[in-house]
Every structure is written in structure tokens, then in C-alpha cells.
Amino acid sequence: MADDPFIAKPGRIRQTGSKPGRRFTKAVMVRVEQAGGSRRANNAAFTGGRTGRGLGARFRHGLKGLDRRRVIVKIRLVTFGKGAARLAMLARARAHLSYLQRESAVNQAFEHAPPNEVGQDQALQSAEGSGRFYDLQNDSIDGMSFLSNSEEDRHQFRIIVSPEHGNELSSLKDYTRDLMRGVESDLDTKLDWIAVDHFNTGHPHTHIVLRGRDDRGQDLIIARDYIRHGFRQRAELNLMRELGPRPVREIAASLKQEMTRDRFTSLDRDLLALATDWDVKTRAARTAYDRFRAGLRLGRLKHLERMGLVQEIGEGNWRLKPDLQETLTRMGERGDIIRTMQRAHGRERERQIFDAADPAQKPITGEIIASGLRDDREGRKYLIVSATDGRHWYADIAIDHPLPRDGGIVTLFPAQSDLKPSDRTIDRIARLNRGVYSSDLHLATDGPQSEGFLTAHKRRLEALRRKNIVTREADGTWRIPQDYLSRIASAERAGVKLDVASWVSTSDLPTASSGVCLDDLLVKDISVSNAGFGKTLRDALARRRQFLLTNGFAKELSGRLVIDTQKLENLTKAAVEKQGARIAKKMSRKYLAFSRQVAGTYLHPVDLPGGRFAVVDQGKTITLVRWSHVLERYRGQPVQAQLRGMTINWTVGRSVPLSPR
Secondary structure (H helix, E strand, O other): OOOOOOOOOOOOOOOOOOHHHHHHHHHHHHHHHHOOOOOOOOOOOOOOOOOOEOOOOOOOOOOOHHHOOOEEEEEEEEEOOOHHHHHHHHHHHHHHHHHHHHHOOOOHHHHOOOOOOOOHHHHHHHHHOOOOEEOOOOOOEOHHHHHHHOOOOOEEEEEEEEEOOHHHOOOHHHHHHHHHHHHHHHHOOOOOEEEEEEOOOOOOEEEEEEEOEOOOOOEOOEOHHHHHHHHHHHHHHHHHHHHOOOOHHHHHHHHHHHOOOOOOOHHHHHHHHHOEOOEEEOOOOOOHHHHHHHHHHHHHHHHHHHOOOEEEEEOOEEEEOOOHHHHHHHHHHHHHHHHHHHHHOOOOOOEEEOOOOOOOOOOEEEEEEEEEEEEOOOOEEEEEEEEOOOOEEEEEEEOOOOOOOOOOEEEEEEEOOOOOHHHHHHHHHHHHOOOEEOHHHHHHHHOOOOHHHHHHHHHHHHHHHOOOOOEEOOOOOEEOOOOHHHHHHHHOOOEEEEEEEEOOOHHHOOOOOOOOHHHHHHHHOOOOOOOOHHHHHHHHHHHHHHHHHHOOOEEEEOOEEEEOHHHHHHHHHHHHHHHHHHHHHHOOOEEOOOOOEEEEEEEEEEEEOOEEEEEEEOOOEEEEEEOOHHHHHHOOOEEEEEEEOOEEEEEEOOOEEEOOO
């Protein structure tokens, strides 16, 4: 108490109205505010925004503005949900960890595993514990074990930390550990987390996966203020301690580079802040600093004028285009895509972006040359395909979409999304009411409806409002545009649809003793380019043709190739049985060939030249069955496969039928 300047001097018992009592209460509240608390007005509405751990954390590094070290922090709260939705979210979590590891560029065990070996899935499992993930004490953490320990959690946090000039840190791993120690102190609890460092971009960054449990086993609730500001402030404080403030020369050089950047920059943000009705007027500078900033703005305005985003309307007066920020942001994203493609392949190729929203976009076929995590917050990953037209294509797909390894052959094509029934209902009611929709109008048009039914329409409209398709009026009604349905169809395309032709590399297909995707291409006699993957495919088709003719699997009749599909089908069955027997032996099981029906536990997929097969464990025996993409969310779950005609129907868990693929 001797070191504490605050000395409590309470008055007599029940003394509340006197001046000493009021002075004491005020002193306590001042101390509370200094510690990070807040006095809330009695009539202020409670929103939950100032609850949870870390509410009182405050950080002061003494620097503001451009001389402080910046850290980009992105935090995403992922709720697992219940039932089938929980299984789907856990499958996404597994895919997320898998791609974090693949992006770390040390997954050599899996990347170089022969495609016909039993241990493909085991190689991935062992690779996940080979040192890519780390925590506070250990340099080698098994990501899947971490996830299995958190399967009962209600939620988890996914965090990306990208410190400015992170390449100057002595160790990004040590920086992350110090950061998480500070976060534990701020939240007043021990945390269970794993992290992986990525150096695959121009800015080293760390992905952190944090369990949603505190050290007492309760749900970890972090205050909204800490998520928004506190975590970043803690990260910046630690960065400042190690690297110090930014030098003035470095700040000036960075701002000069922004003048000619084809992306949205801090100079653009300043121009928008200075603009009045999109007009910016340059002012006379008084100090050296003002002259420097004015020169930066003028240089940026001239660069934007050359891009057609700014127009000079008079001496010192400029007019910004309303879509300036959106255009520059889109250009920046395209630049990031081009750099990603350049890193993926050194040779210069004509690069294209697969735009599923473009009606003129045609399907493309090619081999995967790179894939990785694109957007952790939205759960997206990128795919780069060397196509038969000789070009490289960049596509954006969902993170939980199963992909072959690099070298696998895929076909990409735009997938249209179906309009929801609620969209058609909203459009119909709005057309009857001069472009206006509301719950009252809905009831007046269609009669009595349940509260939940009306709420579902409101939620749909709220989602579309965030996409700038509809607007909400002050009275609670919704303004619906005339082209409402077409705008939804354009904005909500399902994105890129992907079909896998081969789960193994093209080099493994020409001499495979089973049916492969090349056989169909030989029969169709397709034409391909003589550049890029087109040339690779030409060579593979020629080798496959010779292999089939030499081994008696095909013959030429009247200049056409006729393949004995029955022989190849038998070879495929033999290859599957051989692979299944090998897996069964390693698991001390017996192999049972699939005939009409099988029930057991789905373990993992195995890739063969003839396709991907699911390993189903029945206790004493295992069986390989043609794989379906819906199985991935049910690893370790009971499944049942039944042959109906030429297709396999899968049933999972509580006898819920799933559509075959």
C-alpha cells in the first residue's frame, strides 16, 4: 500500500449524501475509468459491446500517426453450431488447418508421397505434426490433434497477425509467443492456441487458431472492444518495443511510393476525407510538413487523373469519381492475384482470372499448378490452373472444396445460383405495390403468415441490403428495384464449379493399368493448344494411345481408336482390390470387395489413377468404395453405401440420404 498513491478515505457507515461520500465515489469512478472501465449513463441501452475478457486493457506506446509501427490484425469468430451444421463446420476447420500447413511450404512428406501408396492420408497426418504449427512451449504441434481436443468447443477464433516490416524481426515465432503471453495477461486466463508462420507473400504473417475455452473450461468470451482495438494495440506495442518507431526517411519514402500505386492507399483516404461532394480543393501550405503533404496529394491526383478517376475542374480544384475507392480496391485485388500467379510459376504465360460472374466466361480444363489460402476470414482459397489453351487461370473457390494435389486435372465452369422462393415472393409483392415491400404488404397480399416466415424474408432483405441490391427506408419498408431478380442472379452466382477429372498427376496416367480420364479424351479426339498444359496433354494422350494398343486394350478400326472398356474396368477393380488389401494389411484387417452394400466408419480417401475411393472400416474388414465429396465432413462417422443401378447412394449418421456425385 505504501507504493499506491490512491488512499481510500471512506466516511461513516451509511454516509451517502455528504460531500466526503460523494468525493470518495467520484475518486473510485475516476480510477475505474483509468483502469479501462466506463461509467454508463443510466438511460444507455445495454448492447453487450462492453462485456467479456480484456475490457480494461489499455496500451500506450507514446507515438501516434505515421511514426508508429503498424500491425494488421484480422480476427474471425467461428461458431461450430449443432447437429449437421456442426459436422460441416468441423470439416471446414480441418480444411482450414490443412491449407494453413500447405501454405507453410514444408509439406514435403505429403507432396512427394507416391499416389498409389497406402499412406497418403497418414503422410498428411504425420506432416501436420512435423513442426509447422507451434504454441507457447512447443515447436511441433499436431494440428488435427489440437482440433480433436476442441471439437466440444462452442467456437474458436482465427487470427491473422501481419506486423509492418515483419522481416526485420529477429524471429516471427518469438514475436507471436510474446504477443500471446501479453494477450493472456490482458484476458486474465491461460489460452490454448496454435500458430503457423507464412512467408509466401511480401509481408510475413502469422495465422493463429485460438480455442474458445478459458483456463476454467468455460466459453472464452472476449470483449468486443478488445477484438476491435485491444489485440492490435497489444501487437503494435510489442512491435514498437523490438523495432522502435519508424524513421522519418522511411515514412517519406513509403508515402512517395503511394503516389503511383494502382490500389487504394492512405493518400486516397486523405483525399476522400478532404472532399466535399466529391470535390477537392488544394490549399496553400504554410509549413514544410504541409508542403510535403500537399505535394503528395498533388502527385496522387495527377496519377489518378491519368487513370480516369479524377478530373481537374479548375485551378487547384479536382473532382473525384464516386467509384474511386471501389475501383482502386478492385485493381489492388487484381494486382495481388497477378503476383500470386507470378510466384506460382516463374515462366511468363498469358494470365487470366476466371470470372464466374461474366456471362461470356467459358469452361476451362487444365492441371493444378498451385493452390492456397486466399481469405481466411471468408473461408476462401485460390486455385491456379494451367489450361489446355496455353494460359494460366486464377480461380477463387470455397476452402472446404476438396482438391487434388498439384498436377491433378480439373475442369472449371461458372455455376449459376438458383433464386430463392423468398426472392420471387418479394419481387411479386413489390411489383404490386410500386416497388415497395413490407411485412404489412405481405400480409395484405398473401393473407396470414407465420412470424417466422415473415422474419425469414426480412433477413433475406437485410443480406441483400448489405450487397446494395435493396434499400431500407426510415419507416421500415424496403425499396425493391425493377431488375431485382436479375441483380440477385448477377450478384449471387454460386461461383466456380469444379469437376475433378484426375486426382493424380498427369504423368501417372499414360501407363496406368486401369481406366483413366485420358481414355475418354482419346475417344472424343479433342483439339488442344500446343503450349503449356496443352502440349503436356498432347504428349500424355499420345503415350496413352500407344500403351493401349501395345497391351491389347484398344485397336484401330477405320482410323478410329476403339477401347475395350470391359478390360479396363476389370483392371480398375483389380487395382482397387490390390490397394485395399495393402491398406487392410497395415491396419491388421481383411479386405472385402464392394458388391452391393457396405456399412462402416469412413476413415479417409485414397487416390488412384482410376479415381478417388473412400476407405470404409467395418471393424474386422475394410472396403474401398467410389468416393463422394459429401463424405469429407463425416470423417470418423458411420456411413452406408448402396449400389443402385450405376450410381452409389450414401447414407450418413441417422440414415440421412445424401446425393451421390
